[in-house]
Each structure stands twice: as C-alpha cells, then as structure tokens.
Amino acid sequence: MDRTNTVIAFVCQADKRKKLISSLKSKYPALRVIPVICIGKLNPVIIFRLLMKEARAVILVGCEPSDCHFREGVFFSERRFFLAKEVLKGFGLNDRLLNIIWSNPGKDALVLKQFETFMQYLKETQIEKGA
Amino acid sequence: MKTYQISKSQLKQLLEPYLTAETQLIAPSLNPLGLISFNKIQNINEIALNTSIPLKPSKSYLFPESSSLVQFDEKNPHLLESDISQKKQMLFGLRPCDLAAIAYMDSFFSSNISDHDYVQRRNNTLILGVACEYPSNACFCTSMGIQPGTSIHADIFLVPSGEDFLVEELSEKGQEYLASISKGWKEASNETLATQKNEITEKTSSKLIEKIDLSKIRGRLSETYNKDFWNKYSEACIVCGACTFDCPTCSCFDMNDSMISSSKGCRYRSWDSCSFADFTLHASSHNPRSSKLHRLRQRILHKFQYTVEKMDQWSCTGCGRCIRVCPVGINTRSILKDAKEALGE
Amino acid sequence: MDETQNKSLSYLLNPAHYFGGITFLFLLIQVFTGVFLFMNFIPYVSEAYQSLIYITNLLPYGFFLRTLHRYSAFGMIIMCILHMIRMYTTGRYLRPRDVGWVTGVVLLFITLLVTLTGFLSSFDGFSQLVLNGMADLFKIGRRDFQSLLSINYGLHLLFPILIFVFLITHFSRIARPKVFPSSSLSFIFIGIMIALSGLFPIAPLPDSPNLPSGDFSPMRLFIGIGIAFLLLVILALLPYITKQKRIYAFVDEARCTGCMYCSDVCPKKAITEKNITKNGQSFQVATVINSKCQGCGICVGACRSSVIQLENHKDEILLEEVRKVWIEQTL
C-alpha cells in the first residue's frame, strides 16, 4: 500500500461521531481516522504537511459553526480552513483534497453521503499533485 | 606541465566528453529566473563566460544543500548506505576565487576526518578554472592575496587571450584528461601564458573598487571582540543566512532525521548557518549567541581569525558574494576596514 | 449501554437522549392535570375527602385525571433518576457542566417534596394517619389540623413554581437545550400514560376514609426526609469531589511572541496577556487561566509558531498518531 494515497480523516469527538466514521474503515482500506477534541484545534500547518507528504487527502468532520460545543470556536476555524484551501489553490494544488464536512447530531446520514461522494471522487481522479 | 593554445571551436572538443548521459557538465549559464548560475549544460553555446561570477557558487554540486546520508528501518535494522550519484562531473568556468574556495573546502572536508560524502563527489569531479576578466563591484580577491588571472587549485586552467584560450595543465588528472583529447592542439610557450596571465591580472585588479592591506591585522582580529564598530552592522543585520548560504567556503551543516513512518526514515544533512536562531541553541534553551551581534561577529571572526589560527589560511577568498547578496547592504570590506582602524593600523 | 442504544434506534427515537425532555413532559402533564384537580378540590378539613370522592366518582373522567396525575408523578421521578444516571455515566456532570448537575439535584429534591405534599393533601386514609401523627408532635388537637392541611396544600402549589425557577438555570447551562423530546417520542409516552391510567384507574373511594390501624410517628418521616436530603447533598457535591483529569492549554513563554491571536480566538476568554521580564526587558506573553480553560484547543489552531499546546495533545503527537495509525493498518 503506497503510503501517499492514504486519506486521513480528523473527526471531532462530539456526539460519538468517531464511531460513525470509523465504521467506514472496513469499506475504504486507505482511510485513517484520528479523533481530535475539536477540529478547531487543527493547525492548517499540519494539514499542509500531511497533504504534501504523508497523505493524499485530508477530511475534517466537525460540528457546524452554529452548533459547536465551544460556541464561536469553529467560526474562526472556518475562516482558517477557507484560507488553507485558498493557499492550496494559490499553489496550484487541488483544494478539494482538503474536504471539510460540517455535521451535527441530526445529520449523520448526510455526513455519510458526503463521505461516500468524496471517496468516490478520489477514486476517479488519479494522483496529480506530483507529491 | 604542458600548455596548449586552442581556438573557440576546439573548446567544444575539450568539454564534449562530459555531455554524455552518465556524466554532467556544470557551467555558468542564464537560468530561467534570469540570473547567471551554475547549471547542468545541454549544449556548449549556453555557457556564459563573459559575465561576473554567478551569485550562487558551485558549492552545491560538491556539498549539496541536503543529502541523505543513511537510510534506516527499525523493523529490519540495517543501515542502507545512501547511494551518492556516481556521475562523473566537470565544473567549468570557475574563477580563481572559487578555485581557492574549493581548495579550502577540500582541506576542510578531507583533513584528519575525511567526509565520505564530499570526498566521493570530489573524486568524481574534474575542475576547469578560467581567468577572471569581469569582476563585480563587490570583489576584493586581491586583498585576500588571490590574483584574478592565475590559480594553482584547478585541474585545468584556461586563460583567454583574444579569441583563443591558453590551456594549462595543473594536476595529473587534468594532464591525463588532456592527453586523451588534445590531438592536434597547438602547444604554447610558458612565457606567453605568464604574460597573458599578468596582463589579465593587471586589467582586472585595476577594475576592483579597492584593495585593503590585511597583512598587518592577520590573526589579530580577535582583539576587536568588544569594539563598538560591530554595533553599526549588527543593528542593520536581519540574521537571514543568505550570506552564509551563498558563500563558497561556508561548510556548516545540520543533521536531522526525516521519518517516513514511525520506524522507517533517513538521516539527512542540510546546510545550516551561524545566523540562524537555533544554530547554537542548547537543550536548556540557553543560546550563547542569542543576539545578532554575536552571530555577525562569529561569521566574520570565523573567516578571518579562527581559520587563520587553526589552518593558517584565510577561509575567505574575496569573491564578494556576501556583499552582493546582503538585503541590507552589510559590506564585509567596510567591516575589515573598521577593524583595521580599530586596531590602530 | 449508550452505544447499543445508538445502534439500534435512530437518533430521534432513542429515549436515552431525551430523559431530561421526558421528565419535563411529565411535569407539564402534572401541571395540566393539576389545574383541573385544583378547580374541584377543597382543602378544608371537613370537605376535603368529600371533594375527593366527587372527583373520582362523579366528575366525568375525574378518576382518569387523578390516576394520570399520580402515574405521571411516578413517571417524572423515574425519568429524572434515569436522566441523572445517564448524565453521570457519560461524565457530563464534571466541571464546567457542574452547575447543570447541582440544579438537577435540587430539582429532584423539590420533586420528591411535591409528591410527598401531594399524597398528604389527598386526605385519604394514609394521609390522615400521617397528619394525626404530625398533630400529636406539634401538640395541637387531632381535630383541628386545618392549619397543617392548608400549609401542606400551599406547599404543593408553591413547589412547582420553584421547580420552574430552577429549570430556567438548568436549561440555560446547555448550549442548545433540547427541552422537548422529539415529537414522535412525546406522543409515545403520552400514549403510554393514557393507556396506563385508562386500564388501571384508581379504585373508587369508599364513603368514609378507612383509617389504618396503629400510629404513625412523624419522626420516621422527618428522619427519612433528612436522610434523603443528606444523600442529595453528597450527590450535588459529586463534581467537586471527583478528581478530574482536565486538559488545559499551556504557553511556552520562551517562544511566545505576544501577538495574542490565541486570546482573541478563545471561546471562553481564558487567555490573557501578562508581562514577564527577562534579563531586564519586559515582554508581553499569553497566559492561560486554568479555571476557565475547557481544553478545546482552538487557540492551538490559531497560534502561528505553535507555542500554545494542550497538555498531552501536542501537535507532534498528532503526527505520531498518523504514523501509528498507518502502522496498524499495514500489520
């Protein structure tokens, strides 16, 4: 298994979302699930390093901005991830490789569907990031 | 040692053998970003000889920016020796200041403890020097006792005279290489070579902006340790490291592990600079050279004092790159002049 | 217990998520049925029992209201206890959610008192026995304990108001209070209640209250209330007793540049600036107030030179986790 086409999913631990996502591991061998307290904690510097070296795509699953346990914490990280995606675009990388899925307790089905479409997209597009 | 006189067309014959697949010819040429630099040459007419020396020295072909020394894998613990490219290479178009720098690097890397990585690359390299006719306004090689027209540190040394080149063999490697290709070349007498060399030396050193007589302060620079002329420069310095990375004799490196997985990785060595913040950072987070003054003074004293004490030679060849590259215009020559004045010379 | 329920029922139907909501639903049933009972109940010593008979025997659906009132009282207590157990098991009682826990315990205590006063004010056999006991204790004649009865009834009306007061603080501590259970769940529970009170109504009352024999010394009642109070006090102090493994952020002051990005971003305003002096010069650096910090780590995301880190969740460890997870897969 070539390590550069792994997909790393950082999942916010609220509402036992980790179980939801890790149930997908059996379906996608390249998926790695890492629980974090809140995706606001993720410094995009780590995401850049992972995208350039360890992983092919990074998925962040976190609470919707209005629904985050830490109230306005995720608003700031929403702007940060926007800038992270723009930096990827500015450098010519495919900014869809950093995929952010907002979810809240009621939307588990929607989260799974977004996950599926993203993994499908990854299958079709071959690795063109030249990593 | 014989000397030949060859025309421009025969120069192609001299460089041709190194244009094959397994060998590479490195010479100054215009790079895509619009600067003159040492690049791999595809065909001969890319070479740009009539320019001042490239801003980035050819150091990265002998002592690369970062090279992986050892690869290791914890699961089956054996050290894979990283394969240094066995490519034979020719460095062409080096001026006397660069040649003296390579001589210093040779003595540095293969003195009592020889550096395997450097020595192997150096043995694969044939060095062709050229007399310098186009100095930059930062050059001060004459103050460091180097004549722009001649050098003894190359394998083969070319002296341009009008349209032709005088080719002088300086080492067995050069002689052996020339023997294999110099069929039908016209020999030239040593006198014409010597006069041509002196003529070039006069012409170029007249173009230099100034010549500083450093003989009196050789080895006495450490007395200027606490003088306050250093503040004038360290206040302007932004400790960036461009001067050290573009200096042909700066040989400091840093060792690190780049882990691919928690058990596999490689230990690589990459350039480091005494201006960087973590160059002398101790594990206790104490840094003996924390301020900019310490770092700037260390760079100058290493070049003009500590190598004189240890190896009895300057480790600066006056190529002027640190002056041309400095974003804030710190001039090593004016530091030396201030030091002379501070020592009362 | 939590995981299995999540898997079996979808999120909306799973009662475990709405214990609190169901308790509130029962409270509303109580208030709704209580208003009707209040209209027909006369709290005088002489007419109390008669009005009770009127409600259960004569008033159309009167017996239904009373049984519903009684059963949802039991339902409310059971759901409240289940809600507390779930909060305890999922660790939602620890600091900073302790205020919600304490008000919850107080609410439970008041509910118990309401049910007690409810039984006493119904003035049937059992309640008269207790009231007689109380009268002896307070040395007033057994006949005229009208004052006791009206106090009891008054309390029975006052306590629900108290409950609502505490509920306001209880709900305000939750970011998005799910006050009402999901519509499907509430219909289910109302249906159960109606079915129960329809199938097993309270037996119609005999004409005169049959006084059970023997005396009932109120001391046991007061001791019971005392013990319950003590238990609940211990329960209330639980979050402060348990040793909490809390995660704080901490700042490596040697490398902090004092730009205060972290304090702008902190949702709990737990980071302030502080001036430290090092060899004679004063710096501004960030510092974390541990009591306010909730360990969310959003400051870690905002810090440029990754100077602020959560205690044992450093960024470097995150990378090790990536590699560890990678190893697990290949083995």
Place this chain on the structure above:
Amino acid sequence: MINEIRDAIIQYLKSVMKENDVVLALRSSSTPGILTPCILRNKADLDQIEAGFFHLNNLAVYLSEFFQKENRLSTLQGYLYVLCKPCDTKAVTQMISDQQINPNKLKLVVYACEGMADMKKVKNEIGLDKDIKAIDLHLTELSLTLLDGSPLSIPVSKVISSKCLECNKEYHLTMSHVFVGDEKKWKSHPYSIATAENKVLLQDQKKGKDLFDQLKAELSACIRCNACRNVCHACFCSDRCIFDKPKMTVGFLDKEISPIDNILFHMIRFYHVAPNCTACGECERICPQGIPLSHLYEYFHRLMQESLDFSAGSSDSMRQAMLSYRLGEDLV
C-alpha cells in the same frame, strides 16, 4: 548631489530631536546603490541619512526589535523617529495591530516619495558583464560610472520599481507622524498607471497542474536562507518561528531542502502571512535566487481584499482577518 527631500528630513530631525531620542533611518553603505538601515543616537550623525530614490528597505521590520525581541532597546526613554516611505506606513500599522510595537513611543517621519529604484532593472540596463562603481540621481536621470570608469546615464522611468507605478499616493495613519515635503503637490499627480484591480496574476492565467509545475520549478531554486522570512514585517516571530523549533521538541517540519519541502515552507509562510501582508514586495526584492515571489503575495493580497474585504495595515485597531468572523458567511 542635491536631494532636497533628504535635506528637508535632516533639517526637520535636527530641529525636533531631543537628548535621548533615537532615529531609525538609512545611510549609504559602501556597496553602490544599496542603503543600510542605521540607528542614530546623536545629532551629529544625522547628516549621514539618505532617502528618496534608493530608499528600498521597509524599516518596519526593525521596529519589533525595539519593543519585543531579545536584543532590543526597549529601555528607550525618549522617542523613536522612523523614516518611512508612505507605503511602509501600512506595515507599521499592521505591526501595531499585531501588538508587536507600542505606538506611543514611536513617531513616523513620512516624506513625499517619488518612487524607488529597482536594482534588477538597473542591472539589466548595464548588462551582465559590467558593474556599477558609483550611482547617483540627477532629477530624472540616473548617472552611473561603471567599473572600467565609463559613464552611463539611464532615465528614471526605465528603472523605477513596478510597485511604485501602481502607487495611488495616499496613506492613512492614526498614530503620531509628520509629513516632510509638500503633501498637496505630492498627492496631485499619482502614478497609478496599472491600477491594482485589473492586474492579471499568474493564478488567473494558469490553473491546477501547470500552475503547480511552474511554481515548483521556481521554488526549487530556493536555498531556504530565510531572507524572505526575516525581512517580512508580517512574519514577526522571526527567531521563534515554527521552522526553528529546537530539536528537543520534535519539530514536525523537517529542515530538508528539497522541492517538496521548499513548497511546504512557502505554503506555510504565506498561510501565516496572508492576513497581514501589505504587498510591500521586500521578499521578492531581496531573494538571492531571484524567485518571483510576487506571483504569490499578489494573489493572497488580492484574495484578502476581495473575499474577506480586509486590507492589511488599514487600521491599527482592527485585528487581522483570521481573528474575526461574520455570521452566515459559510466560506468553506
């Protein structure tokens, strides 16, 4: 050579400088055409000050030395006068809003700047084989004497830096400052030939793979000398940078110098700098390898203005873009 702006500045500073005030300005270094920042403490040295066409440096980066960093002079009793071009004032304002400088000990000396030289263009004019021995400005002509003594004169319009051609000749400062020179006359004829809005950037012409390949080729020349990081006023944690993390705490960013690591370095640097970059162009000017960093900072500067309508350095109280949010903007 008469340079009336410089004399006006020196004359103003001489009149206003008190006992332990300090002046941060530029003076000539012995390399022709390049000025060296200097800290002048007494009136006698004021005559060394240079300004005008060769004022290339943005002195804002030294200010954090005065207030926050290790070897600082924050034991400064008097005032600090800083010689600023109008476009450098944005950098100072941004550093104040990032709490790297406290403005009450600071006084800016802004002057009527008619544009600055672009030494790369001067070098192209001379040719690669010759070099400058001395350089001077006579009104609209640059008069040079080359190494072999031959004189050469180049019109200023040929070597003025492209940044100045877009200068709309305005600046906004709330802190205490003084304007040397005739402000109305200076504002009367802005250059602004190519206004910033309709500038076509590399990211507009190329997308995806070939943009990545071009940037990768350019950035592979990078030797990671950190000059662009240390000269940038927005990269204010210069000696506590995430790339300088001491070995004991395992820094997760390697110091390897390879095309991929260079891209990672510049990606992270521009991610950090994008909100407070004022597009002063210093990083491209001083890059020893001549890497055209304007391809990157122009894109992020425009991005900040268009999508978050935040222009760095516009006000010293408003915090940078990443520290505020608007409800319902759902950017991602």
